[in-house]
Amino acid sequence: MKRVESDQGRSLRVIREAECKTKSGLSRAWRFKLERRGEFPRRVKLGRHAVGWLEHEVDDWIKACAGREVA
Numbered sequence: 001m002k003r004v005e006s007d008q009g010r011s012l013r014v015i016r017e018a019e020c021k022t023k024s025g026l027s028r029a030w031r032f033k034l035e036r037r038g039e040f041p042r043r044v045k046l047g048r049h050a051v052g053w054l055e056h057e058v059d060d061w062i063k064a065c066a067g068r069e070v071a
Contacts, residue, residue, distance in 0.1 A: 014052035
């Protein structure tokens with residue numbers, strides 16, 4: 001997959017459902033619930049029946065979760 005650099009120097013790579021599930025460890029249904037609440041990165045529409053997530057946004061979300069204290 002081709003990588004494109006953003007204006008902030010980040011690689012803009014779109015990941016699809018299977019990779020997003022693997023990276024996040026969350027089911028599709030749970031990610032969609034979190035997305036609606038603004039707690040998970042929003043999907044980007046790739047075509048009529050295709051969506052994906054920007055990899056750096058998912059990675060940032062994972063880092064933010066890792067930084068939280070467990071109660």
